[in-house]
Amino acid sequence: xxxxxxxxxxxxxxxxxxxxxxxxxxxxxxxxxxxxxxxxxxxxxxxxxxxxxxxxxxxxxxxxxxxxxxxxxxxxxxxxxxxxxxxxxxxxxxxxxxxxxxxxxxxxxxxxxxxxxxxxxxxxxxxxxxxxxxxxxxxxxxxxxxxxxxxxxxxxxxxxxxxxxxxxxxxxxxxxxxxxxxxxxxxxxxxxxxxxxxxxxxxxxxxxxxxxxxxxxxxxxxxxxxxxxxxxxxxxxxxxxxxxxxxxxxxxxxxxxxxxxxxxxxxxxxxxxxxxxxxxxxxxxxxxxxxxxxxxxxxxxxxxxxxxxxxxxxxxxxxxxxxxxxxxxxxxxxxxxxxxxxxxxxxxxxxxxxxxxxxxxxxxxxxxxxxxxxxxxxxxxxxxxxxxx
Ligand SMILES: Nc1nc2c(ncn2[C@@H]2O[C@H](COP(=O)(O)OP(=O)(O)OP(=O)(O)O)[C@@H](O)[C@H]2O)c(=O)[nH]1
Numbered sequence: 010x011x012x013x014x015x016x017x018x019x020x021x022x023x024x025x026x027x028x029x030x031x032x033x034x035x036x037x038x039x040x041x042x043x044x045x046x047x048x049x050x051x052x053x054x055x056x057x058x059x060x061x062x063x064x065x066x067x068x069x070x071x072x073x074x075x076x077x078x079x080x081x082x083x084x085x086x087x088x089x090x091x092x093x094x095x096x097x098x099x100x101x102x103x104x105x106x107x108x109x110x111x112x113x114x115x116x117x118x119x120x121x122x123x124x125x126x127x128x129x130x131x132x133x134x135x136x137x138x139x140x141x142x143x144x145x146x147x148x149x150x151x152x153x154x155x156x157x158x159x160x161x162x163x164x165x166x167x168x169x170x171x172x173x174x175x176x177x178x179x180x181x182x183x184x185x186x187x188x189x190x191x192x193x194x195x196x197x198x199x200x201x202x203x204x205x206x207x208x209x210x211x212x213x214x215x216x217x218x219x220x221x222x223x224x225x226x227x228x229x230x231x232x233x234x235x236x237x238x239x240x241x242x243x244x245x246x247x248x249x250x251x252x253x254x255x256x257x258x259x260x261x262x263x264x265x266x267x268x269x270x271x272x273x274x275x276x277x278x279x280x281x282x283x284x285x286x287x288x289x290x291x292x293x294x295x296x297x298x299x300x301x302x303x304x305x306x307x308x309x310x311x312x313x314x315x316x317x318x319x320x321x322x323x324x325x326x327x328x329x330x331x332x333x334x335x336x337x338x339x340x341x342x343x344x345x346x347x348x349x350x351x352x353x354x355x356x357x358x359x360x361x362x363x364x365x366x367x368x369x370x371x372x373x374x375x376x377x378x379x380x381x382x383x384x385x386x387x388x389x390x391x392x393x394x395x396x397x398x
């Protein structure tokens with residue numbers, strides 16, 4: 010099904026760095042998911058290997074003592090957790106929520122074990138602060154998660170670490186203050202950079218949506234264009250047809266449109282096109298029917314699940330409404346009345362290819378023109394004969 014128009018629902022909440030529209034935010038995260046999974050799996054593997062390598066510093070600081078084994082256990086726990094999460098993300102291809110949960114679990118386990126290691130090496134809190142700063146930057150910038158979650162985890166870890174420093178490091182006030190301010194700085198710039206990155210990916214996604222929408226829509230009327238019909242609609246409408254439902258198409262053309270242009274100017278002609286297309290768009294069921302500007306003053310309605318009689322009824326209703334609809338011809342102030350001719354082609358079980366239905370409706374519309382215009386012609390197409398084996 011072609012997308013609904015992208016209009017006012019593209020706003021981004023600048024504080025949370027997320028789309029305000031929940032559905033759009035979800036669509037964006039789903040679109041990002043393959044990249045998110047790759048980034049998460051790689052970061053978890055890379056960082057856990059580094060975390061393991063740092064066991065060398067435990068041995069250098071403590072020597073081989075019972076505590077060293079404990080610290081090795083903590084580091085192995087982090088590696089096991091990170092590798093499990095990376096494997097899950099890489100192999101099982103989880104959705105957005107599960108990927109974020111994996112990121113949060115890995116971050117929490119790593120920070121928890123880091124605190125244990127810091128506690129067992131209380132003489133080196135200066136170095137631990139540096140390690141924590143690097144871990145915080147990884148959390149903000151490299152592990153894909155919600156900005157709010159990353160901020161909460163990083164802030165909580167910083168608070169716990171400063172509490173441990175105060176309780177166990179025996180640091181003088183000046184050192185403690187410097188550490189507090191440096192960690193606050195890391196958190197501030199980490200959060201700002203993460204926000205900037207999150208905003209950039211959403212702005213990129215929004216620009217893509219706007220461009221795709223512009224490529225698939227007619228600028229004047231907002232209806233889908235022929236490109237959309239061929240790129241998007243042909244497959245989906247036919248898929249619906251194969252489900253055994255009826256399928257109808259209506260092709261309509263404004264009568265003597267050239268005369269409107271010639272008598273009232275192209276601006277008035279455009280106003281007629283816009284008002285006529287609004288009439289068609291108003292009857293289209295959202296997410297089901299499609300309205301396509303097929304040519305200059307020709308429009309196509311694709312109506313899945315609509316029988317011939319329902320299609321004819323709709324076309325007849327549109328014909329009457331069009332004939333009774335006054336359009337203001339802007340430049341000369343004239344009120345313009347116009348009519349349109351309609352061709353309706355249907356198939357009962359959706360087996361007829363959409364292009365064949367459109368072709369039939371086109372011929373029927375020209376029959377309506379030949380028969381005096383301002384009328385509806387219709388035809389039920391027989392199901393194609395089964396192919397010989
Ligand atoms: N104002 C305006 N005119 C357009 C647009 N696209 C096509 N046209 C004009 O639509 C007119 C179509 O004329 P014809 O094909 O002769 O059709 P008609 O006058 O409606 O005659 P019948 O279809 O036989 O009833 C041409 O003059 C085109 O220039 C558009 O976007 N805006």
